[in-house]
Amino acid sequence: MASYTKSFLVAPLRSLLRATAQARESLRRLHAHASLAADLALPLPASVVVLGRAIVYGSRAVQFGEDALLYPYLHLETQSPATIVIGDGVVISRGVHLVAMSGITIGSGTMIGEYASIRDSNHCRLPGVPMRHAGYRGGPIVIGKEVWIGRGSIVIGGITIGDGATIGANAVVTHDVPAGATVAGVPAVPIRSRQPIAVPAGIDEIKTSG
Numbered sequence: 001m002a003s004y005t006k007s008f009l010v011a012p013l014r015s016l017l018r019a020t021a022q023a024r025e026s027l028r029r030l031h032a033h034a035s036l037a038a039d040l041a042l043p044l045p046a047s048v049v050v051l052g053r054a055i056v057y058g059s060r061a062v063q064f065g066e067d068a069l070l071y072p073y074l075h076l077e078t079q080s081p082a083t084i085v086i087g088d089g090v091v092i093s094r095g096v097h098l099v100a101m102s103g104i105t106i107g108s109g110t111m112i113g114e115y116a117s118i119r120d121s122n123h124c125r126l127p128g129v130p131m132r133h134a135g136y137r138g139g140p141i142v143i144g145k146e147v148w149i150g151r152g153s154i155v156i157g158g159i160t161i162g163d164g165a166t167i168g169a170n171a172v173v174t175h176d177v178p179a180g181a182t183v184a185g186v187p188a189v190p191i192r193s194r195q196p197i198a199v200p201a202g203i204d205e206i207k208t209s210g
Contacts, residue, residue: 028052036070052094062098065090065108075099082120087145101136102157107145113169116149120157144179 017024032050037043039056042063052072056062059080065088075097078084082100086092087108094114098104101121112118121138123131138157143149147161150169161167161177168184168191177183182191 032072062086068092071096071114093151100141102138103140104143105141106143107147107163109146110143110149111147112149113151113153115151116153116155118143118149118155122157150184 029050032052032054033044033046033048036050036054036056039054039060040062041060044064045066045068047066048064048068048070050070054070054072054074054076057075057077059078059082060076061078061080061083062076063083063085065086067089068086069091071092071094073095074092075095076084077097077099079101082103084098084100084104084106086106087110089109090106091111092098093112093116096112096115097117097119099117099119099121104118104120106112118141119138120141121136124134124137125131126134141155141157142160143155144161144163144165146164147167148165149155149161149167150171152170153167153173154171155161155167155173159173159176161173162179162181164180165177166182167173167177167188168182170186171184171188172186173183174187177188183189184191
């Protein structure tokens, strides 16, 4: 009897859910945007797309540029006077942690893969002082434009990543990364450097064979 009732109800419910899917998704995004805007100390542009819940802690000093795309379960934390500044068109994937005690800047067009951790400070150890109360040590993180940070990567305090750099999945970035470089591993080391193509004067486009 239970199976029959379930079969009888599933078809119309499925049709209803399919018919309202777009409207429900729009409402979900609207609610997620409004919730994040309410939690931030700074205005959230209307062009930012928020696909799910973001969690905000501390002083809430997070500044977003236009057209950012935020996946669910983003963790944002700042402690005064630090701020997190996120440029235009940045994509931040599911479960990313951004924690700023000194400051984090992310350039326009940068993409950050799932569960990456970008934290500008680390816990100190002092004799006779519980680690929880021993304070932090670190420095600002500056991430350039059009950087790709792979899934599960870790960026520590005091690091600068140049424009167009690529950070491999699960890498631990402990040193500055030059513009255009690709790094991977623990700790992250260079794999190759990608140089921009110079277009001779008078040529409008580059054509490849095939």
